[in-house]
Amino acid sequence: MPTPDQFRLRAGALAALALSALVAAPALAKGTLVYCSEGSPEGFQPQFFSTGTTFDAVSVPMFNRLVEFEIGTTNIVPALAESWTVSPDGKTYTFKLRKGVKFHSNANFKPSRDFNADDVLFSWYRMADDNHPFHKFTAGQTYAYFDDMGMKNIVDKVEKIDDYTVRYALKRPEAPFLADMAMDFASILSKEYFEAMLKKGTPNAADVYPIGTGPFEFVSYQKDATIRYKAFDKHWKGRPKIDNLVYSITRDATARYAKLKTGECHVMAFPKPADLDEMRKDPQLTIQQKEGLNIGYVAFNVEKKPFDNKLVRQALNLATNKEAILKAVYQGNGQVAKNPIPPILWGYNNAVQDYPYDPVKAKQLLAQAGYANGFEMDLWYLPVTRPYNPDGKRMAELIQADWEKIGVKAKLITYEWAEYRKRSKTGEQAAMMFGWSGDNGDPDNFFVPLLGCEAVKGGGNVARWCNKPFEDLIIKAAQTPKQVDRAKLYEQAQVIVKEEAPWITIAHSVRFDPLRKEVLGYKMDATAHHYFNNVDLAKQP
Amino acid sequence: MFGFVLRRVALIVPTFVGVTLLAFALIHLIPGDPVENLSGERGMDPERRARLLHEFGLDRPLAVQYASYVGQVLRGDLGSSLTTHESVAREFATLFPATVELAFFALLFAVVVGLPAGILAAVKRNTAADYTVMGLSLTGYSMPIFWWALLLILFFSVQLGWTPVSGRIAVQYDVPMTTGFMLIDTLRAGDMAAFRSALSHLILPTIALGTIPLAVIARMTRSSMLEVLREDYVRAARAKGLPRWRVIVVHALRNALIPVITVVGLQVGLLLSGAILTETIFSWPGVGNWLIHGVQSRDYPVVQGGILLIAAIVITVNLIVDMLYGVINPRIRHA
Numbered sequence: 001m002p003t004p005d006q007f008r009l010r011a012g013a014l015a016a017l018a019l020s021a022l023v024a025a026p027a028l029a030k031g032t033l034v035y036c037s038e039g040s041p042e043g044f045q046p047q048f049f050s051t052g053t054t055f056d057a058v059s060v061p062m063f064n065r066l067v068e069f070e071i072g073t074t075n076i077v078p079a080l081a082e083s084w085t086v087s088p089d090g091k092t093y094t095f096k097l098r099k100g101v102k103f104h105s106n107a108n109f110k111p112s113r114d115f116n117a118d119d120v121l122f123s124w125y126r127m128a129d130d131n132h133p134f135h136k137f138t139a140g141q142t143y144a145y146f147d148d149m150g151m152k153n154i155v156d157k158v159e160k161i162d163d164y165t166v167r168y169a170l171k172r173p174e175a176p177f178l179a180d181m182a183m184d185f186a187s188i189l190s191k192e193y194f195e196a197m198l199k200k201g202t203p204n205a206a207d208v209y210p211i212g213t214g215p216f217e218f219v220s221y222q223k224d225a226t227i228r229y230k231a232f233d234k235h236w237k238g239r240p241k242i243d244n245l246v247y248s249i250t251r252d253a254t255a256r257y258a259k260l261k262t263g264e265c266h267v268m269a270f271p272k273p274a275d276l277d278e279m280r281k282d283p284q285l286t287i288q289q290k291e292g293l294n295i296g297y298v299a300f301n302v303e304k305k306p307f308d309n310k311l312v313r314q315a316l317n318l319a320t321n322k323e324a325i326l327k328a329v330y331q332g333n334g335q336v337a338k339n340p341i342p343p344i345l346w347g348y349n350n351a352v353q354d355y356p357y358d359p360v361k362a363k364q365l366l367a368q369a370g371y372a373n374g375f376e377m378d379l380w381y382l383p384v385t386r387p388y389n390p391d392g393k394r395m396a397e398l399i400q401a402d403w404e405k406i407g408v409k410a411k412l413i414t415y416e417w418a419e420y421r422k423r424s425k426t427g428e429q430a431a432m433m434f435g436w437s438g439d440n441g442d443p444d445n446f447f448v449p450l451l452g453c454e455a456v457k458g459g460g461n462v463a464r465w466c467n468k469p470f471e472d473l474i475i476k477a478a479q480t481p482k483q484v485d486r487a488k489l490y491e492q493a494q495v496i497v498k499e500e501a502p503w504i505t506i507a508h509s510v511r512f513d514p515l516r517k518e519v520l521g522y523k524m525d526a527t528a529h530h531y532f533n534n535v536d537l538a539k540q541p
Numbered sequence: 542m543f544g545f546v547l548r549r550v551a552l553i554v555p556t557f558v559g560v561t562l563l564a565f566a567l568i569h570l571i572p573g574d575p576v577e578n579l580s581g582e583r584g585m586d587p588e589r590r591a592r593l594l595h596e597f598g599l600d601r602p603l604a605v606q607y608a609s610y611v612g613q614v615l616r617g618d619l620g621s622s623l624t625t626h627e628s629v630a631r632e633f634a635t636l637f638p639a640t641v642e643l644a645f646f647a648l649l650f651a652v653v654v655g656l657p658a659g660i661l662a663a664v665k666r667n668t669a670a671d672y673t674v675m676g677l678s679l680t681g682y683s684m685p686i687f688w689w690a691l692l693l694i695l696f697f698s699v700q701l702g703w704t705p706v707s708g709r710i711a712v713q714y715d716v717p718m719t720t721g722f723m724l725i726d727t728l729r730a731g732d733m734a735a736f737r738s739a740l741s742h743l744i745l746p747t748i749a750l751g752t753i754p755l756a757v758i759a760r761m762t763r764s765s766m767l768e769v770l771r772e773d774y775v776r777a778a779r780a781k782g783l784p785r786w787r788v789i790v791v792h793a794l795r796n797a798l799i800p801v802i803t804v805v806g807l808q809v810g811l812l813l814s815g816a817i818l819t820e821t822i823f824s825w826p827g828v829g830n831w832l833i834h835g836v837q838s839r840d841y842p843v844v845q846g847g848i849l850l851i852a853a854i855v856i857t858v859n860l861i862v863d864m865l866y867g868v869i870n871p872r873i874r875h876a
Binding site: 147220225248259416418421437459 | 625711821
């Protein structure tokens with residue numbers, strides 16, 4: 001039995017230990033940037049998966065594409081390809097590859113050669129060729145973007161001309177192809193690495209411990225906790241300024257904000273819109289913002305009565321007070337949309353006149369269409385927060401009240417998110433809220449999947465609107481090589497969409513990245529990725 | 542005792558069937574579709590969709606799916622996650638130590654604070670001390686965990702800067718994980734700074750998760766103690782002139798502990814379910830955080846396997862608790 005004195009001593013030691021534990025953690029190692037990300041990647045492979053979380057953790061820091069988007073814009077710039085030429089018929093793309101590009105190394109692999117054409121062919125045919133030795137290892141492993149974008153129907157074959165020249169032969173002229181090649185799924189893997197792992201009998205290892213050419217090398221991953229990277233000394237664009245990059249996986253947005261405030265991370269992903277005002281007042285933080293490459297809209301199912309009538313669609317457009325929605329739902333963090341594509345995209349037609357908020361005229365149009373006393377309808381609203389629409393329910397309530405004024409009684413309906421998307425493809429909806437975030441900065445990436453005739457079959461065109469003059473324009477635009485010429489065609493297409501009114505284009509939202517003041521040189525990306533290539537940390541006093 | 546254990550083990554069979562059936566039915570009942578979840582607004586190429594449904598075995602009738610799942614489980618295979626394609630058992634094993642560490646400290650906190658508080662309330666019945674303990678425990682019991690956790694973070698981490706916000710350890714410590722228990726691994730690595738960091742990261746989640754069990758234990762101890770203190774043998778002990786503390790600790794407490802231990806055992810189930818919320822808010826890389834993400838993405842094998850493993854653990858702990866009665870009170874014998 002301890003004497004009372006001994007006991008007091010022990011209690012004192014315990015208290016001291018507890019106190020010392022409470023003292024704030026020592027400052028981070030110099031040059032370590034911590035990013036509070038929103039979730040765990042599905043895996044460390046850029047071709048299998050399709051979420052932004054996975055791209056942010058894999059293809060963005062560790063891999064490169066032949067061509068890439070200049071950070072902050074959707075301009076296509078050379079990356080692993082130094083230059084490229086397109087044949088006059090628009091069906092052949094020839095890429096000249098960059099020399100001297102090094103791959104990462106790890107405990108099991110030291111590259112013996114630089115990046116070359118073999119890696120390009122390997123990366124492509126692993127996805128495209130069902131009989132490729134590396135095509136399939138495990139059940140459930142698929143090539144998400146490659147399949148879903150129908151790349152098989154676009155590219156006929158890829159050939160190696162010499163070690164530093166590759167040629168893509170397309171099945172049809174396809175101007176957006178170059179933008180496709182800048183997307184995450186088109187990241188270049190190391191052929192040598194995969195073959196080495198196969199020889200070792202652990203082919204899966206190459207998909208788990210990534211080797212790329214990107215600015216950061218993989219160090220370690222603790223599931224649901226942290227991903228560690230270090231600067232790649234031999235990166236072809238030069239070594240990044242920070243030494244280490246750590247993703248601190250923090251699913252709760254409030255906790256991410258708290259960590260940013262206490263300095264446990266330098267940059268955070270996806271702030272809650274409600275926190276923005278408070279963040280702006282914090283002298284330690286900077287809020288960067290960027291117009292979103294997105295659109296939030298309400299689509300009318302034109303296959304259903306009364307929405308087959310253009311006058312009805314126009315009337316509901318006129319009856320919707322978008323300014324009020326922008327204030328109440330987006331809290332001002334967005335802009336009213338008049339076109340299906342956002343103004344930051346080339347080909348945007350600023351001359352298009354939007355439907356003003358005019359209930360009187362709306363009522364006239366309804367009467368003209370034979371619905372003087374209005375009608376009853378279902379309106380589906382988004383069950384979740386999306387980048388293009390922070391609050392579907394609130395938006396639905398405002399629209400419901402607006403339409404009530406012209407005698408249209410909307411019943412609000414929703415489903416679980418996956419169920420919502422599934423049902424939308426069957427054409428069950430009368431009118432529904434939806435949206436889109438662009439992922440390659442080509443107008444084609446909005447028009448074809450959302451309003452094209454093929455997309456009615458595929459289900460992505462939830463208005464089920466197939467308009468011959470419009471379709472001709474967007475098909476022609478995809479086959480026209482020069483951007484200036486394409487832009488003109490898209491401008492015309494936007495006039496048709498506005499007149500035919502298959503949608504109510506509601507808003508383009510604004511995105512925000514909060515960061516600490518000591519983070520230098522951070523630039524927000526146009527396609528919602530998070531790049532730390534050029535970031536530095538200010539010396540702390 | 543042996544017969545008792547045998548009978549309890551026999552009960553595991555129907556429990557296993559019940560748990561698998563329930564987990565299977567519930568996750569299939571909630572609307573949603575794991576394959577649809579793998580695509581966003583873009584939608585999925587129909588051919589890829591069909592291939593995935595087939596490879597995941599989701600194109601078969603539900604009864605067949607259940608039967609094949611049970612068969613698979615009996616062979617010791619819990620399947621692979623539909624999102625990460627990793628083995629469910631391996632993912633669980635990687636994350637479980639974090640949950641155990643947190644639950645252990647939460648329970649320790651609940652017992653170390655709850656037991657004396659309950660005894661104090663019982664001994665000082667109807668005094669300010671009693672009312673304070675009972676009032677606080679009622680508050681603690683009624684506190685929604687996520688709200689309480691956020692409150693703790695905002696006050697202790699953001700306002701006072703005493704504790705870290707979330708995670709298991711500060712990011713500058715990259716400790717090799719051998720046991721999966723952060724406190725043990727940091728000690729093995731001989732890194733005291735890392736150990737302190739791990740300890741400081743445990744404080745808030747421990748309090749958040751331990752509060753409800755603490756309240757339950759305090760209230761249970763109080764009422765059980767009050768009952769025992771009225772017993773004749775306690776009065777007899779006092780009449781013999783034994784010191785007051787000896788009467789309370791040796792004569793009363795030992796007998797009052799039986800229902801308390803049952804309650805402590807039951808808390809294990811509660812702790813594992815409470816861990817789901819606590820882990821999500823504190824970004825604690827444990828099975829609770831993993832399971833909730835599995836439910837959100839309708840990752841059937843993860844949810845089914847996770848529930849099954851957790852159920853197995855709860856059943857085992859309760860069996861141990863039942864056996865402990867006999868140790869505490871020899872009058873209880875298991876025939």
